[in-house]
Amino acid sequence: MPITSVNKDTEALTMTVIAEFAASVERLWNAYIDPRQIERFWGPPTWPATFYRHDVYPGGRSHYTMTGPDGERSSGFWEFLAVDPGRSFEVRDGFASDDGTENADMPAVRMTFTFEPMDAGSRLTTTTYFPSLEGLEQMIEMGMEEGMRQAMGQIDTVLADLASFAKDRGIATQILDDTHVRVSRVIRGSVEQVWRAHHDAAPMKKWMLGPDGWAMTTCHLATEIGDGYRYEWAPIAGGAADGAEGFGFEGEVLESDAPHREVTTERMIGMEGAGTINEMTLTPVDDGTLLSVLITYPSVEVRDMVLSTGMTDGMETSYARMESELISA
Incomplete structure (x- = not known):
C-alpha cells in the first residue's frame, strides 16, 4: 500500500x-x-x-x-x-x-x-x-x-503503464459516455507553440489537412469569444482525393483562456441539425504538450456516425504534420 x-x-x-x-x-x-x-x-x-x-x-x-x-x-x-x-x-x-x-x-x-x-x-x-x-x-x-x-x-x-501514454503512441480516442468522446495526443512542442499552431492561418494551412490528397482552401480564424470561424478543404488535382467533393466546418468561440483552453462549437457546412461542442485543453508534460479535446455530440447516433467516418485517423495525420512543423521550426 x-x-x-x-x-x-x-x-x-x-x-x-x-x-x-x-x-x-x-x-x-x-x-x-x-x-x-x-x-x-x-x-x-x-x-x-x-x-x-x-x-x-x-x-x-x-x-x-x-x-x-x-x-x-x-x-x-x-x-x-x-x-x-x-x-x-x-x-x-x-x-x-x-x-x-x-x-x-x-x-x-x-x-x-x-x-x-x-x-x-x-x-x-x-x-x-x-x-x-x-x-x-x-x-x-x-x-x-x-x-x-x-x-x-x-x-x-x-x-x-508507460506504453499507454508514450509520446510516440499517437492519438487516443476514448468514448466516455453516449455523447462524450475524448481525443488525446502528446505533441512534441510547448503549450505556446501548439496554441499558436491553432491560431495562425499560415501553419494551420500546412498541418490541418486530414488524409493525404487534400488542401485547406479557407481558413478564417476566430480570435475572441463570440467570433465565428470557417475552414474549408478541397481535393488536390491529380492527388489521392481527386474527384471527391470538398467540405468544411464552421462555428464560434464560446470560451477562451490562452494558451491553455478553448471551447468552440462545430458544425459541417451544409448539414442540418445540431453540431458539436469541442473543448480543447493544452497541458505541459515531460515529452511536450498533452492535447485533449472533449467532443460533446447531440446524440449517440451522431457520435457513432462521425466516428465511423475515420475522423480520428484524419486527426492523427494532421497532428503528426503539426508536430513535424513544430520540430522543424
Whole structure:
C-alpha cells in the first residue's frame, strides 16, 4: 500500500496523507495532470472516475463523475488555486452536479498536493484543509480517508503503464459516455507553440489537412469569444482525393483562456441539425504538450456516425504534420 501515514489534526482542521511510490516525481506528476491517467485511480475500485474536464493551471477547473456498481453517480469538481509545475498544486475540492456546477449544499475543502523526490522514487503529501470541525467529521464519516486509501492503492499500476501514454503512441480516442468522446495526443512542442499552431492561418494551412490528397482552401480564424470561424478543404488535382467533393466546418468561440483552453462549437457546412461542442485543453508534460479535446455530440447516433467516418485517423495525420512543423521550426 503506497500510503505510509494519515494524520488527522482536529485543532488545525487538517488531514495529511503521505504516500510513497517507486517512480520518479515527473512520472507521478504526469499521472495526476493527465485526465487519461488520473481517472484510472482517483475513484475507489468500485467507483471508477471519468474526468470530463481537467485544466491544470491557476484558474482552471476539473469535473469528474464516479459511477458505482449499480449505476449510482457522484460528481465532484476541482478549482485550481495554484500550480507549481512538477512540484505542487492547490485546489478547492467539492461536490458537483452532473454538469460540473458546484453543489453548494455539500461542504467544499481546500487541498494541497506536494510532490518530492526520494532516493527510491517519490513522495506525495496530500493535505486537506476543512472549514470546520463539523466539516472534518462529516467528511471522515462519509468515508473520505478510506476512499483515498483505495484510490491511491491503484496508482502503482498506472505508474507502471508507460506504453499507454508514450509520446510516440499517437492519438487516443476514448468514448466516455453516449455523447462524450475524448481525443488525446502528446505533441512534441510547448503549450505556446501548439496554441499558436491553432491560431495562425499560415501553419494551420500546412498541418490541418486530414488524409493525404487534400488542401485547406479557407481558413478564417476566430480570435475572441463570440467570433465565428470557417475552414474549408478541397481535393488536390491529380492527388489521392481527386474527384471527391470538398467540405468544411464552421462555428464560434464560446470560451477562451490562452494558451491553455478553448471551447468552440462545430458544425459541417451544409448539414442540418445540431453540431458539436469541442473543448480543447493544452497541458505541459515531460515529452511536450498533452492535447485533449472533449467532443460533446447531440446524440449517440451522431457520435457513432462521425466516428465511423475515420475522423480520428484524419486527426492523427494532421497532428503528426503539426508536430513535424513544430520540430522543424
